[in-house]
Amino acid sequence: MELLDWKNLPFGYIKTDYNIRCKYKDGNWGKPEVSSSEYIDIHIAATGLHYGQEAFEGLKAYMGKDGKIRLFRWDENANRLILSAGGIKMAPVPAELFREALFQVINLNRKFVPPYGSGASLYIRPLLYGSGAEVGVKPASEYTFIVFVTPVGPYFREGIKPVNMMICRDVDRAAPLGTGIFKVGGNYAASLRALVTAKASGYASTIFLDAREKKYIDECGPANFFGIKENTYITPKSVSILNSITNKSLIDIAGSLGIKTERRPVPVEELSTFSEAGACGTAAVISPIGKIVDPEKNMIYEYCKDGKPGPVTMKLYNKLVAIQNGDAEDEFGWMTVVE
Ligand code: PLP
Numbered sequence: 001m002e003l004l005d006w007k008n009l010p011f012g013y014i015k016t017d018y019n020i021r022c023k024y025k026d027g028n029w030g031k032p033e034v035s036s037s038e039y040i041d042i043h044i045a046a047t048g049l050h051y052g053q054e055a056f057e058g059l060k061a062y063m064g065k066d067g068k069i070r071l072f073r074w075d076e077n078a079n080r081l082i083l084s085a086g087g088i089k090m091a092p093v094p095a096e097l098f099r100e101a102l103f104q105v106i107n108l109n110r111k112f113v114p115p116y117g118s119g120a121s122l123y124i125r126p127l128l129y130g131s132g133a134e135v136g137v138k139p140a141s142e143y144t145f146i147v148f149v150t151p152v153g154p155y156f157r158e159g160i161k162p163v164n165m166m167i168c169r170d171v172d173r174a175a176p177l178g179t180g181i182f183k184v185g186g187n188y189a190a191s192l193r194a195l196v197t198a199k200a201s202g203y204a205s206t207i208f209l210d211a212r213e214k215k216y217i218d219e220c221g222p223a224n225f226f227g228i229k230e231n232t233y234i235t236p237k238s239v240s241i242l243n244s245i246t247n248k249s250l251i252d253i254a255g256s257l258g259i260k261t262e263r264r265p266v267p268v269e270e271l272s273t274f275s276e277a278g279a280c281g282t283a284a285v286i287s288p289i290g291k292i293v294d295p296e297k298n299m300i301y302e303y304c305k306d307g308k309p310g311p312v313t314m315k316l317y318n319k320l321v322a323i324q325n326g327d328a329e330d331e332f333g334w335m336t337v338v339e
């Protein structure tokens, strides 16, 4: 019998055998420890609970046809966690410790890596939080770093089928000089009011606009936005969005396929000029967008009118997924075999 129904996995939590934990105390990181518990013991005054000292990462490992497990751009996630830690004054996790914890947790949970061809992957969730006790508002002096894994299917249940999004004008996800560029829990908490409204109205997610002018596209829930126009891949440049590693990779892939790229502010009105639009991220991979609704402006932008993803979106998707699964040559040196 199969361990799990690999082809129908949700993007959700499934218990695996082990996770890795590591503590920072007296200015030093200790050794990573293996745990089989899904629970943590946490001080009631930990800054992670009260003052939002918490950041996380998300990356995936893929089983290749050759039986090798490949990790996508782990060093980029390691560096982003260092950036996020600095952004909310937490002790950074050294890249080498990040790598060691990742390899160990994947190796210990090899049986949970979805098989080649299932369309699923092993999602890896590194987590860093202030575990030291403080009551005054200040950074903790102790931190905990945890890495757990869970096998996942696509984030948007539709997979590579187009999803509909709603523009949100009454909630800001992040301020221009705030924490939008860091992957901290508070940004996700701030997005929930909008997300719940969008979901209740039948949309897959929310499109956030820049908080200052409400003029430009920021991002699509937990993913970056891109639009396609005349063989050009256009994606927002903004000081309040997460710098998606998937997006950065798609820009390189586009270049290799002869697709032009632009990273610049994208005004909302420009949505009417795109022939294709999509959301991209580790969890979302590429989710083509079928329709964007702007209820307050009474506007509807439609793409994929035949119900299928557009040709440029598909070219980018196919190459990204082929590299990740180990089917295409790793021409950019993004994949690391986990041994
Ligand atoms: N934007 C937000 C807010 C996210 O949570 C994510 C997911 O990590 C992304 C964008 C996509 O980033 P990445 O491609 O690095 O996963």
Ligand code: COI
Binding pocket: 057, 058, 059, 222, 281, 282, 283, 284
């Ligand atoms: C990811 O794509 O890894 C994310 O972090 C999205 C997640 C918040 C569901």
